[in-house]
Amino acid sequence: MTAADPLQGIPAQPSGDDFEAFVWSLLQRRYPPEKLRYFPATMRGDKGLEGFSTDGIGYQCYADKDSLTLRARTDKQKAKLVRDTNKLKKNKDALMALLNGTVLDHYFLIVPQYHSTEVIEHSNRRAEVVRSWGLPFISDVFAIAPKTPQDYQGQYQAAILDAAAQVKLAEPNVSPVAVDDFAEQEPELAVTLLEKLERLKGHHPAADVEIMRASLTRWFLAKEEMMEGLRGIPQTREAVEAQRRLRQEMLEFENGFAATQPHERVLQVVADYATQLEANVAGLVTGDAERLSRGQTGEWLMRCPLEFQAVP
Structure with missing residues (x-):
């Protein structure tokens, strides 16, 4: 029996509207103009790389x-690596003229996302093949590596801060099984959430506690998945955490006098925190701010910073 392919169940992250232009904008932030050469396919530059830096790195984008x-x-x-590295050999003479004496030690395939072990192993094998060709512009230590925009962390964060880029997060993928298993894996959180929802039902008898429990649990798990995705963008992750801490401090203060109906308080917290995130975390899009806010509100219900003091 063939083992299941774990990559088959992992959603691919969005690439954005013009990935190549964005990547080159990051490289232009990193290098002064005289140290960067760019010759994309639209300039009849489809020769196995889109450009290079004079410190010996060739670049190819693929999204x-x-x-x-x-x-x-x-x-x-x-497959892209095989096609494009073959072009290095095919276009040897043209590349020698373009490189003008620069010898490549590295070749970066810049992509939105990759599976590290498999693509890295393939890159290593392909680099060995390229070295065997003895091309004059390929060094003896030539290596190929996959990269993402997040590898250029300083330039990436600067692009986010000046609104030249948006934070790209994969849409959360929380399975029904994960929601069902939550009570067993996190019993204290699940019990606290249920107690809060039962209290809400006391003021709203028609409320469906099970639907609310499942939704809040799913939103919390989605938020956790998104925060894990933000580990690759540490400045943005810390910005979200800073806003969470600020809002949580205010929640704990508001608990003493927030005499509103429970459902109104929950909905208001979701709306206010989403607005706060979008306003204060550079590059965070509206949909992701809303998902993070819903999930964080679920966690606040589970961990007690969000309490009810309902109007009779």
Whole structure:
């Protein structure tokens, strides 16, 4: 029996509208103009790389937009490496003229997302093949590596801060099984949430506690998945955490006098925190701010900073 492919179940992250232009904007932030050369396919530059920096790094961007899973994206990235490195040999004379004496030690395939072990292993094998060709512009230590925009952390964060870029997060993928298993895996959080919802039902007898429990649990798990995704963008993750701490301090203060109906308080917290995140975390899009806010509100209900003091 063939083992299940773990990459088949991982959604591919969105690539953005013009990935290549964005990547080169990051490189232009990193290098002074005289140290960077760019010759994309639109300039008849389809010769295996889109450009290079004079410190010996060749660059090629690749962002397929139709991959639904990381498996599909991984297979395409590996095939892309084979096609484009073959062009280095095919276009040897033209590349020698373009490189003008620069010898490449590195070749970066810059992609929105990759599966590290598989693509890195493939890159290492492909670099060995390229070295074997003895091309005059390829060094003896030539290496190929996949990279993402987040690898250029300083330039990436600067682009976010000046609104030249948005934070790209994969849409959360929380399974019904994960929601069902939550009570067993986090019993204290699940019990506290249920107690809060039962208290709400006391003021709103028609409220469906089970629907609310499942929704808040799913939102919390989605938020956790998104925060894990933000580990690759540490400044943005810390910005979200800073806003969470500020809002949580205010929640604890408001508990003493927030005499509003429970459902009104929950909805207001969700709306206010989403607005706060979007206003104060550079590059965070509206949909992600709303998802983070819903999930964080669920966590506040589970961990007690959000209490009810309902109007009779």
